[in-house]
Amino acid sequence: xxxxxxxxxxxxxxxxxxxxxxxxxxxxxxxxxxxxxxxxxxxxxxxxxxxxxxxxxxxxxxxxxxxxxxxxxxxxxxxxxxxxxxxxxxxxxxxxxxxxxxxxxxxxxxxxxxxxxxxxxxxxxxxxxxxxxxxxxxxxxxxxxxxxxxxxxxxxxxxxxxxxxxxxxxxxxxxxxxxxxxxxxxxxxxxxxxxxxxxxxxxxxxxxxxxxxxxxxxxxxxxxxxxxxxxxxxxxxxxxxxxxxxxxxxxxxxxxxxxxxxxxxxxxxxxxxxxxxxxxxxxxxxxxxxxxxxxxxxxxxxxxxxxxxxxxxxxxxxxxxxxxxxxxxxxxxxxxxxxxxxxxxxxxxxxxxxxxxxxxxxxxxxxxxxxxxxxxxxxxxxxxxxxxxxxxxxxxxxxxxxxxxxxxxxxx
Amino acid sequence: xxxxxxxxxxxxxxxxxxxxxxxxxxxxxxxxxxxxxxxxxxxxxxxxxxxxxxxxxxxxxxxxxxxxxxxxxxxxxxxxxxxxxxxxxxxxxxxxxxxxxxxxxxxxxxxxxxxxxxxxxxxxxxxxxxxxxxxxxxxxxxxxxxxxxxxxxxxxxxxxxxxxxxxxxxxxxxxxxxxxxxxxxxxxxxxxxxxxxxxxxxxxxxxxxxxxxxxxxxxxxxxxxxxxxxxxxxxxxxxxxxxxxxxxxxxxxxxxxxxxxxxxxxxxxxxxxxxxxxxxxxxxxxxxxxxxxxxxxxxxxxxxxxxxxxxxxxxxxxxxxxxxxxxxxxxxxxxxxxxxxxxxxxxxxxxxxxxxxxxxxxxxxxxxxxxxxxxxxxxxxxxxxxxxxxxxxxxxxxxxxxxxxxxxxxxxxxxxxxxxxxxxxxxxxxxxxxxxxxxxxxxxxxxxxxxxx
Ligand SMILES: Nc1ncnc2c1ncn2[C@@H]1O[C@H](COP(=O)(O)OP(=O)(O)OP(=O)(O)O)[C@@H](O)[C@H]1O
Numbered sequence: 001x002x003x004x005x006x007x008x009x010x011x012x013x014x015x016x017x018x019x020x021x022x023x024x025x026x027x028x029x030x031x032x033x034x035x036x037x038x039x040x041x042x043x044x045x046x047x048x049x050x051x052x053x054x055x056x057x058x059x060x061x062x063x064x065x066x067x068x069x070x071x072x073x074x075x076x077x078x079x080x081x082x083x084x085x086x087x088x089x090x091x092x093x094x095x096x097x098x099x100x101x102x103x104x105x106x107x108x109x110x111x112x113x114x115x116x117x118x119x120x121x122x123x124x125x126x127x128x129x130x131x132x133x134x135x136x137x138x139x140x141x142x143x144x145x146x147x148x149x150x151x152x153x154x155x156x157x158x159x160x161x162x163x164x165x166x167x168x169x170x171x172x173x174x175x176x177x178x179x180x181x182x183x184x185x186x187x188x189x190x191x192x193x194x195x196x197x198x199x200x201x202x203x204x205x206x207x208x209x210x211x212x213x214x215x216x217x218x219x220x221x222x223x224x225x226x227x228x229x230x231x232x233x234x235x236x237x238x239x240x241x242x243x244x245x246x247x248x249x250x251x252x253x254x255x256x257x258x259x260x261x262x263x264x265x266x267x268x269x270x271x272x273x274x275x276x277x278x279x280x281x282x283x284x285x286x287x288x289x290x291x292x293x294x295x296x297x298x299x300x301x302x303x304x305x306x307x308x309x310x311x312x313x314x315x316x317x318x319x320x321x322x323x324x325x326x327x328x329x330x331x332x333x334x335x336x337x338x339x340x341x342x343x344x345x346x347x348x349x350x351x352x353x354x355x356x357x358x359x360x361x362x363x364x365x366x367x368x369x370x371x372x373x374x375x376x377x378x379x380x381x382x383x384x385x386x387x388x389x390x391x392x393x394x395x396x397x398x399x400x401x402x403x404x405x406x407x408x409x410x411x412x
Numbered sequence: 413x414x415x416x417x418x419x420x421x422x423x424x425x426x427x428x429x430x431x432x433x434x435x436x437x438x439x440x441x442x443x444x445x446x447x448x449x450x451x452x453x454x455x456x457x458x459x460x461x462x463x464x465x466x467x468x469x470x471x472x473x474x475x476x477x478x479x480x481x482x483x484x485x486x487x488x489x490x491x492x493x494x495x496x497x498x499x500x501x502x503x504x505x506x507x508x509x510x511x512x513x514x515x516x517x518x519x520x521x522x523x524x525x526x527x528x529x530x531x532x533x534x535x536x537x538x539x540x541x542x543x544x545x546x547x548x549x550x551x552x553x554x555x556x557x558x559x560x561x562x563x564x565x566x567x568x569x570x571x572x573x574x575x576x577x578x579x580x581x582x583x584x585x586x587x588x589x590x591x592x593x594x595x596x597x598x599x600x601x602x603x604x605x606x607x608x609x610x611x612x613x614x615x616x617x618x619x620x621x622x623x624x625x626x627x628x629x630x631x632x633x634x635x636x637x638x639x640x641x642x643x644x645x646x647x648x649x650x651x652x653x654x655x656x657x658x659x660x661x662x663x664x665x666x667x668x669x670x671x672x673x674x675x676x677x678x679x680x681x682x683x684x685x686x687x688x689x690x691x692x693x694x695x696x697x698x699x700x701x702x703x704x705x706x707x708x709x710x711x712x713x714x715x716x717x718x719x720x721x722x723x724x725x726x727x728x729x730x731x732x733x734x735x736x737x738x739x740x741x742x743x744x745x746x747x748x749x750x751x752x753x754x755x756x757x758x759x760x761x762x763x764x765x766x767x768x769x770x771x772x773x774x775x776x777x778x779x780x781x782x783x784x785x786x787x788x789x790x791x792x793x794x795x796x797x798x799x800x801x802x803x804x805x806x807x808x809x810x811x812x813x814x815x816x817x818x819x820x821x822x823x824x825x826x827x828x829x830x831x832x833x834x835x836x837x838x839x840x841x842x843x844x845x846x847x848x849x850x851x852x853x854x855x856x857x858x859x860x861x862x863x864x865x
Contacts, residue, residue, distance in 0.1 A: 226569060248749075249748055253577040255693060257571065257572065269723055271723070301689055335757035335837050335840055372448070372449070377418070
């Protein structure tokens with residue numbers, strides 16, 4: 001359990017308290033109503049002090065962020081300001097509205113409550129019930145998600161996990177709020193993106209994949225427009241690292257992803273690695289330009305059959321460069337797949353379809369994106385759909401489950 | 413009095429921009445900034461408006477943020493600027509997008525009407541033994557936008573995942589797939605039954621033997637037994653050995669209570685048919701209910717067994733390739749990562765006894781690892797074999813390095829299985845071999861490779 005000891009900030013020095021004895025989570029879970037010993041009281045007070053520091057810290061962080069170079073992001077995750085386990089609690093936030101739901105997570109727009117009165121700070125708070133995570137056999141995936149998000153915090157096009165915390169039966173990941181909503185919604189509304197818009201978005205994704213693969217050894221494994229959000233300046237933010245995994249040099253076998261975006265080697269279970277993201281990248285560009293992915297059928301088995309065959313059909317109006325790129329990305333043979341071959345991501349970036357992209361300018365967010373959401377304030381949620389309220393009557397997180405599983409969640 | 417929140421927000425956005433760009437000409441910068449904001453607000457407004465008109469009619473074409481890449485073919489009569497402003501009517505767009513699908517059977521038209529049900533597109537599927545397999549979409553290369561199906565499911569798509577599979581642990585477990593003995597007849601029937609299924613079509617002999625062995629007989633004692641139930645998650649794939657089964661689909665997406673709860677009977681499967689294959693991928697809800705019509709017999713295979721067989725064989729083969737590659741002096745300087753990439757590009761090739769794997773005098777393109785069997789090396793003018801290769805040996809690696817003709821022939825003595833690495837595959841993955849060679853001082857060693865001498 002780490003707490004950040006010291007931070008140097010551009011605007012001066014600020015100290016964050018650190019107390020390793022507080023790293024122990026037990027004190028957090030203890031009821032404050034039972035008769036407490038002197039030590040317990042001290043612990044509780046120290047916990048509260050830490051909690052206040054944590055609150056203050058997350059209030060300030062955004063104003064201090066600037067784009068880090070890929071090497072700076074990788075350098076020392078423990079020294080990073082963000083992405084740590086904290087003493088925050090759910091009570092420190094007002095849940096305003098559901099932004100999205102997944103198979104077992106619900107993401108809320110949440111306002112930080114502070115003593116100084118109404119704080120204008122809003123975040124996206126991803127809430128996962130431990131019991132659901134266990135029942136849906138997603139413990140490994142959730143641990144991977146937390147770990148990868150902490151490691152990549154600071155990348156300009158990946159949602160920043162500001163902090164994480166947990167209580168008795170729930171895990172929380174506090175994320176920066178992306179007010180633009182999902183690229184998916186814009187794409188479905190517009191039906192398709194024009195070439196310039198597609199190139200811009202695809203280029204930002206290429207930078208994300210380059211970073212994840214080549215700096216972090218991480219395969220993302222669930223690329224699709226639903227997982228790409230638009231931030232206040234119109235740039236992309238990749239969310240949902242539920243399937244992201246540090247694969248390093250070794251292939252991995254668990255099937256995961258989204259049917260239309262699965263790579264052939266995932267379907268055939270011959271072992272897969274970061275190359276699956278380049279396949280999905282080809283599908284994504286196709287969907288941007290055409291409005292639907294290349295392989296589709298009402299019957300999912302027929303989708304998989306088409307994927308394994310790998311025959312992409314292009315509309316006649318698609319530009320030759322776009323076709324060439326998609327064809328090279330959606331190569332069934334991974335030894336022929338662009339991005340996975342000699343040269344890595346650079347070979348993708350050098351493709352003629354990207355010839356108008358200034359990669360450095362793009363990475364440092366020098367220009368706003370093609371769609372800049374118009375917002376009525378930092379907590380505007382007009383770009384998000386309405387979701388049903390959370391169903392009642394959840395299964396309890398029993399002591400038995402807790403004893404068996406709580407140590408798996410120790411990172412939160 | 414406080415400032416309107418919209419205004420405060422605009423200003424703070426501007427402040428951020430100013431801090432970031434530190435413009436020399438502040439006034440010009442601000443003017444540009446607000447112009448851009450205004451443009452984007454208008455564009456967004458247009459977009460939202462179209463969205464609301466499109467309500468219930470599918471998705472509207474819009475010029476913002478993208479314009480139609482098929483402009484030339486989709487709205488030929490419209491002036492470009494009108495298209496660019498996204499003002500043309502929805503009817504036109506629909507008309508142009510509503511075009512016949514080349515494979516009508518695989519793009520049913522009713523999807524848009526039923527999109528609220530997510531299980532719809534992710535549910536399990538069925539293949540009746542009697543019916544011919546539905547035509548898979550065929551064709552390569554260019555196709556006209558006219559032939560695009562317009563009924564794509566436009567909803568958000570949910571992720572899927574299967575049980576986590578970890579090869580390391582299975583090595584420790586010493587897991588072996590379950591084996592259920594079958595007669596030669598049964599084997600042949602099973603082979604035929606699954607041959608049309610692409611999940612089985614790609615299996616090699618070893619995998620296919622293991623998978624067929626793992627199928628377990630399931631006697632069904634009577635009629636009216638529900639083998640699988642629509643809406644339930646599925647773990648098993650079934651092949652019909654004997655008897656017939658009726659397939660019902662309920663419009664609600666799951667089996668309902670009451671006498672009509674099964675829904676409509678859509679098909680019947682009989683001997684040689686199979687159903688539930690999506691369960692071999694992940695646990696999706698079943699798309700139909702299958703009921704026995706009398707005493708009958710099924711073969712069942714569960715997902716974890718199936719995927720684990722595939723994983724174990726793939727895993728072992730990869731490790732075998734990697735350790736082969738480690739032995740090759742020419743490739744000594746490769747990192748483990750590079751070796752595992754190369755292992756990915758190896759291709760298994762089989763030779764019956766007496767075949768030439770390499771022919772003396774021909775220019776070599778590939779390098780070979782002997783996976784199983786024996787092979788002999790012959791040189792012109794020498795009657796007897798000059799060398800013998802067995803499992804674990806490799807030959808022909810100099811082909812990776814140069815275009816010199818092969819210095820000897822390699823002929824299979826028994827049935828031989830080799831893993832073949834082409835020069836082009838090697839270069840695609842790792843770049844020119846010369847670059848890699850430069851890392852070490854590789855001296856071609858005649859003792860290692862008689863083909864070199
Ligand atoms: N930082 C954020 N800002 C705004 N909205 C967000 C943010 N993170 C997530 N969301 C919204 O919540 C939705 C669900 O989040 P996420 O995909 O992380 O959950 P999940 O349960 O892992 O999803 P899935 O089951 O699809 O994998 C997103 O698609 C998005 O609409």
